[in-house]
Amino acid sequence: MKTGSCLCGAVAFEITGELRPSVACHCTQCRKTSGHYWSATQVPDAQFNLTKDEGLTWYQSSKSARRGFCRHCGSALFWQMDGEGATSIGTGTLDGATGLHTSKHIFVKDKGDYYDIADGLPQLDTY
Template identity: 35%
Template sequence: MSIARIYTGGCQCGAVRYRAEGVLEDPHLCHCRMCQKAAGNYFLPLANAARDSFSVTRGEPGWFRSSEHVRRGFCRDCGTPLFYDMPGERFINIVLGSLDDPEDVRPHAQSGVESRMFWFAQIARLPEKETDVAGQAGREHHLAILESNRQHPDYDTDHWPPED
């Protein structure tokens, strides 16, 4: 269950940042086909933030009206999905993976299950592995990615990208 606090988040490149105060309500996974397409994934994790305690703190998201009733906010620079918005409602949905600490909000329900992948019940049985950095080539590749990483850190910054 979400607790009352300050939640911050943003896109991968840091061009768009946001802040929500209070409780993130109705944390859920939406499996509907429209959310699948918007996320480029098998589902979209969402939670409601009260509109009166929500603000964009950096940049301006792009918006795509995916239906007559819904618009979806995203970063125009890196494409990160950020918001599911029904203008006129008292809340805006935040895409949970865009939170600085996404583990803070655990989904309690699923919606759009008619479009859920039938094989999801098998996920826990799939083989698992951590990021492979074994051997010199693996370490060099991992270090090259770390050294060229352009991903915004999981906290607010005064300036982004960092000044050289």
């Protein structure tokens, strides 16, 4: 089991089962919500449990997806695609060592011009 939370602790969660490798998203929405690109793992909703949600707020960021964040400290935490049955979880919100690695970069056509991607991982223009 893995645990995680926002910066202030008003949102906390547990994850059971295997975590997907982290994916780095460079789309404009992820860059706007995080201040840079956003890296996330993902689990089926059945393996995701909120243990504290007093600060959790959901924002409908597009017609087909929403983002969860803490309304107290501003931490960007979750992303959910409508009907997918899975939750993407900001890798940096996990407690302790994750054992994860980044597997690829997505939406690199939207990346900021102030950085380069030079880690040799696959780079996709979209998803």
